[in-house]
Amino acid sequence: MTNAIRQPVETPFRVQPLTCSLGAEVFDVDLGEVSRDDTQFERLRSLLLEHKVLFFRDQDITRAEHVALAERFGPLEDHPVLGSDPENPGLVRIYKDMDSPPEHFENSFHCDATWRVNPPFGSVLRCVQAPPVGGDTIWVNMAEAYRRLPEAVKSQIAGLRARHSIEASFGARMSIEQRHQLHDRFPDAEHPVVRTHPETGEQILFVNSFTTHLVNYHTSENVRFGSDYAPGAGNLLQYLASQASIPEYQVRWRWTENSIAIWDNRCTQHYAVQDYWPAVRKMERAGIVGDRPF
Template sequence: MTDILSSAPPTGSRRTSIDVEPLTCTIGAELRGVSLADAARDDDLFAEIKGLLLRYKVLFLRDQDLSRADHVAFASRFGPLEDHPVAGSDPDHPGLVRIYKDLDSPPEHYENALHTDGTWRVNPSMGAVLRCVESPPVGGDTIWVNMAEAYRRLPDHVKARIEGLRARHSIEATFGAVMPKEQRHALKERFPDAEHPVVRTHPETDEKILFVNAFATHFVNYHTPENVRFGQDYAPGASHLLTYLISQAAIPEYQVRWRWTPNSVAIWDNRSTQHYAVQDYWPAVRKMERAGIVGDRPF
């Protein structure tokens, strides 16, 4: 299948009834002249937005008059919503997770790392719809990364080296790390480490995607005669390779950065992106609400 972004319309052009403005050459577009509350109830409008999401990987909208019920209804058009085992969800709107950072949040607690949501699940998230409730006067941006582009631009010898590799992804080693041992072990029992291909195929676009992130702990099938002559090749050799692959998400040419305002919304395809919430705004307040969508098993 051809590269979807290569056929993107030029900046400011009008391909459909929605005003679409690409934000970078590789990822992201801002949509204007559309209401997500309407899209939650309009099949044609939703289909148009979904097509744009597959093209641009993350979509942004401002000034959305979106109730929590509308938020959940729109996100549910993509598929069933998922709870988060640590963050929980709104009791009146299952699947709507409140991500509130306020003065009660310790300033030394880290906000984020470059990641793909839920790769510690057997079925990682398909995507998410994130609404800004309250934003800092400055700071608190979010960055998204095109991991199909990251794979496409890997050197050929690296592509050959990682073909067929698989990696473990862990909630215990990330969210569980700050928990007491018993609680951490209970979390892992509920969500055993998941195993995913290092390069997955997007089920709708056929793009190859570099699919390792901050949740990935190690390769599970690296220790073979082809890769390992001496112990040094495996440890730290495999770790160095994994670190190199994870670091690709930090390349600015694959990124788009969004400044939040109240009632702005981001919709992203979690299968082909990573993201990072920038922690530069304390003691200002940042309140977000996210509806995550259940995904498929990567292949």
């Protein structure tokens, strides 16, 4: 593996980092052209590895160009609950208006679809309509969150694995029958608490709001009495998940119409701030198939 984030990137794009931890706004670029140009795309992909989330404004691209750009990274995936645009498979409409007020799935720190055996590589998200104020999204650098953990905690979580569930999140509002059917289609996935980025080699803290419990904590080394496990394991998981809320690891983006974010889902979490209702917020997201964490 090569530490790609440390390599200088030659690019015709003008790049402005937004925080010390992650995120950069990219200027002088037409993402419609990038979707058709190999050289520009490879430079963009290098920037993504470097900054983890990239932001663009005034990108009046078509849905077909949106899908084509995302497919440059890999095949797209549907969402079992949200569904896709009928004419553009893999393009998920996330529309919040008076007929569809915000649901409390997005306003928690999460890494997309870790309930999958192969969670997404990342996403390309375009703002179709923004509220006049509010509706920002926050991203978090979970490699930095792991790096700055106390060494004692790093030792404690080395080798631990955790369960991730769609049933306990999206399924919770469904009837028992629907919830069980959802679980049958997507059984809980098990992932390492600390995953390795397959391209940069970074170690990443990989628990979020889809994570229900640690699956291999109850050993003689960790548990002397029942209270070491319950609530001990739960407290540890809560502590790890809470690292995403630390501002030093975050970047916050204010949406405008035709602004776009591209993020690496393998090493970030995000939080969609739901402070805007009853104003309208309409987003379209192309999620990219990923690989199995290790």
